[in-house]
Amino acid sequence: MQIKLMIAILTGLFAISNSVIAEECNSRSEDSVFIMDCLAARYKAADKELNAIYDEAMKSLSSDGRQKLEVAQKAWLKYRDASMAFITEVNRKTGSTGNFIIEDYRSALVEKRAAELKYILSGPDAGPATW
Structure with missing residues (x-):
């Protein structure tokens, strides 16, 4: 029961901070340095949550359970790294727009993994999966 309460608290805190960051990143779309810094902050927040x-x-x-989570997380890290290598290659010659896409995807990968773990750890109260 303790894990469910802690995850609920963490979820609320990080959901608020991530939505504020995402909104902030869109507020100055003409400033590429600002956007990259903002996307880096979004990733950092998502990584901290995960x-x-x-x-x-x-x-x-x-x-x-710990052993199985560790195995699953190691497999996810390999998936994350391979996905990042692929999206980086696809966007290699697209300039700053490609960099935005790569950074946004990196954050989205981590946010999705956090959502997956929250869902898995919520047990019977989880409801439908959303990611």
Whole structure:
């Protein structure tokens, strides 16, 4: 029960900060340095959320659950790295627009993984998956 409460609190805090960051990134669309800094902040917030969820889960899961989460997370990290290599290659020659796409995708990957873990760790109260 403790893990569900902690994840609910973390979810609320990070959802607010991520939506504020996403809105802020769109506010000055003509300033590419601002956009890149903003996208980097969005990624940092998403990564912080994912790490907090993972750390909390590792504290509260059974030994078998921790081992399975660790295996799943290592597989996801390989997927993340391969996906980032692919999107970087596809956008290699597209200039700053490609850089925006790459950075946005990097954040989206991490945000989606955080949503997946929250869903998995919510148990029977999870409701339908949204990501």
